[in-house]
Amino acid sequence: MPRELLERFVPRKSAPAVSELVTGAAFDALFSGFAHTARRLETRTHYDIENERESFDQFLNGEAVDLGWFAPWLDTMRTQTGAGKTVARVRVVPPELTDYLRYELHLAESNTTAGEDIRYLDRATANDLCLPDRDFWLFDSHILAVLHFTDAGQLLGAEIITDPAIVVEHARWLDAAFHHAQPYREFVQEHPPR
Known part of the structure; x- marks a missing residue:
């Protein structure tokens, strides 16, 4: 990530903790500004994302799911992965989805x-690996964005951390998670969403 972009995200030590959370356009810029890899660990069983509420209700009601709201994210992913970059995540899931x-x-x-690249890891294995619950x-x-949520699952923002020791620890957790996780294509065969 270019230095000038990184400087936008590194919080100033004198700022209060809540103002250090990156949100909105600055958060979105993380996904257009990385050079090689963006990897995520997902641990929550529910997220409350305003722009997907309608499609979530459609899914629950067995209706066709309108994914119009999803187009900007998917366009960004196609652009980044089309440029040879890697975007990958592991979702930690309980026995019953x-x-x-x-x-x-x-x-x-x-x-x-x-x-x-989306993969799935059962909660028991995540616990055995001592993965964090965040x-x-x-x-x-080298740029860690720890996501903060309300209890209801609404994203408050991302805490940007560049301390090498903390970053390396999170990279190790991601490596372990990816090593043990099941690829989406296999997981969905065993757990059809509907």
Whole structure:
């Protein structure tokens, strides 16, 4: 990631903790500004994302799911993966998928078609690996974005961390998660979303 872009995201030490969270356009820029890899660990069983609520309800009601709201993300993923970059995530899941996780599994077809590598890891294995119980993105193996949520699952923003020791620890967790996780195509065969 270019230095000038990195400087936009590294919080100033004097700022209060809540103002250090990256949100909005600055958060979106993380996904257009990385040079090689963007990897994520997802640990929540539900997210409350405003622009997907309608399609989530459609999914729950067995209706056709309108993915118009999803187009900007998918366009970004096609652009990044088309440029030879890697976007990958591991979703930690319980034995019984929640409605929201089934919905995400339904959406994963579009994610993977756009070039993302999505994998699934059962909660027991995640616990055995001592993975953290928090979501984060790791960009280019040196910029960590720890995601903060409300109890209801609404994203508050990302805490940007560049301390090498903390980044390396999170990279190690991601490596272990990816090593043990099941690829989307296999997982969806065993766990059809509907």
